[in-house]
Every structure is written in C-alpha cells, then in structure tokens.
Amino acid sequence: MRETETWSWMFGGPLRELPPALAWAALGALLLAGAAAVILSYRRPSRELPAWRRALLAGLRGALLLGLVFCLADPVRVRRELLDSAPSRPLAVLIDRSDSMTMKDNRGHGRLDGALRAWRGMRFTADERFGRVDYAAFGRERAEASGLDDALQRKVATDQTLFFDSLGAALAAAPPGGYGGIVTLTDALDTSASAEEGEARLAQAAMEQQTPLFFLPGRNRLRPGSGLSVRETRVPSEVLRRSELAYEAVIEGSLPEAGPVQVTLREGERVLASEQIDFAEGYNLRSWKHKLTSGEPGPMLLELQVGEGGDARLARNAVSVVAKQKVSVLYYQGALDWGYRFLASALARDPSFQMTAVFNPAAGVRIRTSTGAPADLPTTPGALERYRVVVLASVFAPQLSAAQQKALADYARAGGGVLFICPDGEAAREFAGTALEEMLPVVFQRAKPQDARGEAERRFQDLMSRNRFSDGEMESRFAGEAEGRTDSAPLTPFAIPKDSPLSSLLTMRGKDGKARPIVPAFTEYAAVERAKPAAEVLAWTPPGLVPEGPRILLASQPFGRGRVMALTTDSLWSWKLSLPSASREAEIFWQQLLLWLAQNGGDGLRFVEPPTQAPLGSTTTLAVSGAADAVKVTATAPDGKARALISRPGKAKGAWETDWKPETEGFWKISAATDEGKIANAHVNVREDSTPPELMKTPPDLARMQRLAEATGGAVLRDEPPAAWRQTPEKSAQVLSEQRELLWNRWAILLACGGVFSAELLLRRKWRLL
C-alpha cells in the first residue's frame, strides 16, 4: 500500500457548473482584464510619481488580483491511498543458442540476430514493466545467466535443442508465485523429445503457473533443406514369443512440395508393413505406429525404411523374443485393500511373474512377504530398477516422501512401468503439486463423501448395545429388512475401444477354439475430470451409465522412456470373485496388462535416446544408463570388425557416455555390456550425407509457437512489446481512500492578500495618492 499526493482545482461560485477549460478561460480573461485595469490605473496617477513607485504600486495591486483569482480557482490538495497491484512477477528470457539459430544465411545472418534485434528494442519496456528480468541460454542444456550479454556468451552445448525441457526447466526454476511471462528467442525446433507430448506438457505447466509464453521467432533467409530422417524409434528390447508388440517411429522430413512418403518395415526379407504417409510442403514431423506379432524365440531384427531410392533412410532395431520372460513386479499397498490378495493370486499362477509386496509400514500389518522385500518403498531409482513394473495400490501422496516420489519419477523416465490403482479420487487429488502428479495420466474430480451407517441401522446398534439381553424379534425384523435391500453397486463391464491396445491383448480361446474378448467389470470408480493431453484412454464406463458421458477407467501415458497407467477402479477383485473358480480371465487380464506395461523396461541397461543415424567421420556421443559399474561398449562396423570404445561416467548415477567416430558408411551395431551379463544394443546408420537435425535448415516452427502462445495467454512477438507491458503499475493501481484539503481558506493565503492590500494602501497614503 502507498500514499500519493497530487493537486486538483475545484472551481466555485458561478464557475462551478462550467467545464474546467471554460472556467480557466474565464479566470484567465478576468486576470487579463484586471491586469489591464491595474496598469491603466497607475499609468496616470493623480500625482506625479516616479516610474518605480508606480510600478511598485501596480505590482502590489496585481499581486492582490492574482491572489483573488487563485482563490476563485479553489485549489485543493488531494491525498490518495493506493493499493499497489501485486508485486510484479519477474520476466524470464530464454535465448536459444543452438546451431539452428546461429547458422548463417547468404547474408551472414543467423536466426538469433533478428530475434535479438527485436528484443533489444523492447527490453527497456520489459525492465520497466517487470522490474526484474532473468536470463538464460539453452541448447542441449539450459544455463542461467546474469544478463543478456552473459546469456549470449555463456557456454552451452549447441548440437541439440531441448526446447521443451529448457522451457519446462525455466518454469520449474521460477521464483515463488511464478514468472509473469517467459520470452523465448527461438525457432521452436526440438531435436530431442517427442513433439506432441512435450508441447502438451509444457502448455499445461505454463497454464498451471499462469505464466504466458511469448516468442520472438528467429528468422533469416536460410532456405529449408530437403531430406528425410528417422528421428527416433521405439520398440521393446525383449518380448514373449507369439505376443503383440508395438513399433513406433518419429519421422522427420523437409520436402520441396507436398507428397506421399513411403514407409516400409521389414524383418529380413519379409515386409511387415508398407504404407504411404502424406507430407506437406516444407518441414514435417510425423509419428508412425505399427502392431506386429513376435514369432518363436530368437533375435528379431527390424528395419524401417523411409523414402525410396537414394533418398531413403534406414533405421534398425533388434528385439529379443524369449520363451519366458521374467517380469518382476513391486507391489506397494498404501491403504489396506482386498486387491492385493487377488492380484497376488492372479500372478502366482504364472512363474514368469515375481511379485514383491510392500505394505505401507503405517498400516501396521504383519504379513509374510518374499525374502529380500524392502521394508518400505525405495528412495532411489537404482533400487527400483530391478523391477519391471511398480504397482502403487491405494497410495496417497502424504504417505510417500519427496525422495520416494522422485525415485518413482526417475524410474519411470528411465523406462520403468508404473501402475496407479486409484479407487479414491479425493485422495488422488492430493497428488497435486507433487512429482507423482506429473506422472498420472488423468486429473481426478472431487469425490462425494461416503455414506455413513444409515440412521435406522445406527439406532438399532445403539439400542441393542444398551440391552443386556438380546431381542430376537427385533433382530429378525432387522435381518429381514437387510435381506430385502437391493445391490447398490452392481458389477458393470468395461467399455474397451476397438483400437485400444488392450483389445488385442485381452482375448482368450473358448472351448470351441474361437477367440473371445475378456471384459473386466467394476463396481465403483473414482471420477476423472479429464485425461492429460498425452494420455491414451484404454477403457471407459459403458455408454449410458453416467448421464454426463462415459468416464475414464483406465488410461496410460508415456513418461520419459517408460509408461504410467492409472486404473480408477479397485483392483477388480469383485470381478474376480464373480467369475467361476475355473475361469482364468482375471489372471489373463492382469498378466497381459502388466506385460504391456513392462515392455519398455528391461534389465536396466539401455542406450539413452540412441541416434538412428550419424554422420560419417564426425564424433557422436552415446549415452548408456543402468550400469552401476563401468560398462564395456563395442562398436561393430558393417564389415564385422569390432572396436572397443572408452566409456566415462555420465552426470547421473548409473549413467555412462562414450564418444564414437565411425569411419565407414552403413549400419553399425553398438553394444554395451556389464560384468553381470546385462547387454544393450543400438543400431546406427552412418551416412556421409547424414546431417544432424540441428543443421538440416528446418524452418522455424511458427505454428508451434502460436499454439503455445495461445494456450498460455502469450503471443508471438514481432517488433513491439505486448500492449499490456506498456501499462505501468501506477495506472492500474486501485484507490483505497482519498482526502481532499481546500487551500484557499488558509489563513496564510488570507494574510498574504491582506498584507499586499495593506501595503498598497499605506504606500498610496505615504505618496499622497489618497
């Protein structure tokens, strides 16, 4: 809160009704007329006076006239108490220093030059508006800077652009209350993560903090390159025989004109899929998926070809098909629930599954769990890595420490599968603001409070408890009424969309040999407000059950390299109990669900975002995670010659890096192995004309900038700052109180006028004019 003091004028008498301009004009005219009268009156006085005496008397009379006009104008001193608008949130400015921003065009200008020029024109407005501006530079990593010049000079790796991660990191590092805006000087190209989920996550994070995103596009005259590349492929490293798996690829390409692009997936000579994808003119980023079925145990080498002829690009993946797959599951029970025992029974029948159960210690129960089970949920991702899937059943945010939550998030990012079983939506909302909340693929609604014991029943209980002896008649009547009660929570089947990955997993052969679907059923569920943008809904309530429309029962979203799933019902034990004892439907459901969730996990050792292609003769850095000790990396050339690479510890625990410089074109196989026998492989296509994504002259993604700006209340800027920045905080301040003080009736002013009048009179008398 602050005080300000200003002046105002209140015209009185006949001037009160006049507009201020007219009133001032009238006063001005009066002043002029009065001044003329004063001058004329002393021009030829009744006695001869020296000029200086006449001037003095005229001056005194003029001063009196001025005083009278001043009082007529009615000066007022105004004191106001203003409510300061909330202290202005600071602004963050991110400078994209990646290679794509600094690559020069034919005029020698990089994209960053133009964006900087525009920013320099508006930075002072920003300084005035926000008070504080935080700068950072980013490329492959983000580095905070002390100012604009520091951000332009600070050393950052520029061979990649982590656009989404860098903005996300800026939001995460915001001061309390968040940023009032983030301005990014960029071309919005992300050469690392999947665009769709990164964009959705970033928009959501910015909206939650009410931070608008502004963009200053980097532009120059660089002509877009043309060409295709496979940016990323995703396929499980190990699958069971005769099971379904998904092959996913992200294809990037710049085309001089719109047209179809051929995509072919092969296993050896056998074509598994062949289709054409429509590409628009210019830059395209497309995701492509295909479901395939594994064969008999053994290696399965998949090759994806994008394009045809000399422009074709290839990517390879090796999948190991096994007869049996060990899936280790960590089951953590937050609140006591019948689901544990039924799920444990469902998995116990298949020796592929090893379930380790941990009960929240606060539950106070003593149960026999497997040897080596942890006493509580681990606090490090390393301790979780031995499990392919972690199941969190009826877990509530206050039960887990920050370290446990972070460990889970890191575990999922590294490829682990996490299943949340959340039958209580109210408790699931407690996750808001935690690391776990980011993982959940859905946002829950507020739950209705549960019904307490009915009034009649409570009265019965109280009455019976007071009686020393029982009342058989009353008890029989009570039991009869209970018998007549209808079931308030009947079993209802899931509605599984035909294109859901579950629909093909949940089938079993009937006695007639025909495949029939397995349809789980539920009694109660926690209401979901919405699925998150990157989530896939796998099952709904059936149409017509909820008047407002179907509710989500099962949803999944990728999280880093892993996958997180949320089941909004209980563990479906009521469904299992309803099935005949000989039925295996519930077992198959849980086994298939957990197998699907475990796909991206492995024995822990994996390459982190391995490139699908690399340029000939250039050094490429490969990253491996999941190895506690040193990892041996071998690069095998297309001609079969193997060469050992030197690995060095990476930044995170269990992470290793190695530099590799291929000397021949073709497919190289990079293998990582540990002393414990863990192996990970990556196949990289080395080409002479292979251009790193940063240098592919991909045009700036203005559409992405526009979408993010619109979603968050920001804007794509050109040369002018946003209009809202030009509004100073004072103009928008709220007036709490105002005090007005009239000044014309002050005794000092009256005394001054009286003094001047008296002085003139005395002098006129002295000089014998009176």
Next chain:
Amino acid sequence: MDLDRKSFLKLLAAGGASFLGLGAQAMAATAMRGSRVKWGRVKFRCIGGDTDDWNVHPHGDMNLMDAVIDQTTVNLDKQWNVAAIDKVAELSRYPFLFMHAELPPELDDKARKNLREYLLRGGFLFAEDCVIGKMNLGTNPRNDRFFLTMAEELPRIVPEAKFERLPNDHPVFHSLYHMPAGLPHMQGTPHGGWGLTLRGRLLAFLSPSDLHCGWTNGDQWFGAGQQELALKMGANLYVHAMTQTVAAG
C-alpha cells in the same frame, strides 16, 4: 501393534483413532483408505428347518466393523448385508463372509457346492459357534453343535484342502495384534481355532469360542478385557484374510 486395554477401549468409545500409537499414523488421515468393501452375513438353514437362527445379534457384526474401520485403513462399508447360501452370486459379493448360529447348520448339496465355489473363487469364510444364541437351548452342555457340524462339513466341501487346528504361532493370530495365547475364548468348549487351508491360503476359519458375543455385548457379558480380545481377534481375522500371501499354485 500392541495396545493396552485402556487405550483400546478409549478408542472404541471415541470411535476415533487418535489415541493409537502406530495406528494413528495410518488412521490420522482417515481419507487414506482403499477401495470400498462390504460386510456379509451368511443366511442358511439350521437343523429342524430353522431359518431364523443365522441372524443372531447383527449389532455384534457392526461393532466389529467399527473396530476394523477404526483400527485399520480398510474401507469397510458400514452396512450390514445378507448373503443367502443358496445363491453363489450373493455370496460372491463379499470377500469376507461371517457364518454364525447356535444351532448346527443343515447344508444341502447346493449349499455345499456354492460354498465350495465361493471359497475357490477367493472368498474367505469365518464360521463360528454362537454357543448360546436365540434358541438359548443349552441342551448340549458343551454347546458346540454348530462347531462340530461345520468341522465335518468344511473338509467335505473342499476335500483337497487341509483342515486342522491352527497353532498359536499361525499368522492369523499375529496379523494385526499379537495373540500369543491363540484364539480368545468367550464361552463354549475351547476346541481352539481351526483352519481350512489350500495351497497355503486359509480359506476358512472355524471357531467354537463365540467371539461374536464378545463383539456384541462382551463388556457386559464377559468383561471389558474379553471384549477387547474378541474385537482384536476379529480384526486379526479380517486383516489376515485380506493380506495373506499366497504360495505359487
């Protein structure tokens, strides 16, 4: 978790959990409960065509339900429900069923088949002798007719399971509270607690000791100490049924 009697009874009187030590941590946030589950009492015929002995003292069940809710994070619905033994679909609504009477049950083939199916699906049955119930017959000085009949029936219903007296160190006596002396005894003949076990899972527990009367008006009939033991054992049974680890089958 071990409570002294005073604290335990205070807990019951207040209907809250704030006096508990370890339990308070779990129950302090009473919103942190699992999925909702209902309580079921089995309706069955007793000898002589009696159809009214099965529903003796429903408020005893309610007192145990309150204790389970107060002492654990089980989300037990507070409603008393009936499951007819001749309808397997009704039995299968409840993962834990309580079967209780003074008179011996008269089970036909359908009832046996339904009970078998229910147990093999994963349900748990707690069957207990009421000793002196509505009929208040007292014709058998041992008052264990229900127990003896069910002791014959259970192995017949699931012949491949093992039916035996459970030792005092069996996990059912230690799942939530330590009961070093085994099954508490209210009245009747102290045969001990018997279990029907199949592949490591306890399918059913048979008691001759009328814990239910301890739940009902135990403080008046047997003393506050006995009531406390009866409720603790009831909670143990419920928690054990819910959490027992299953051997690979």
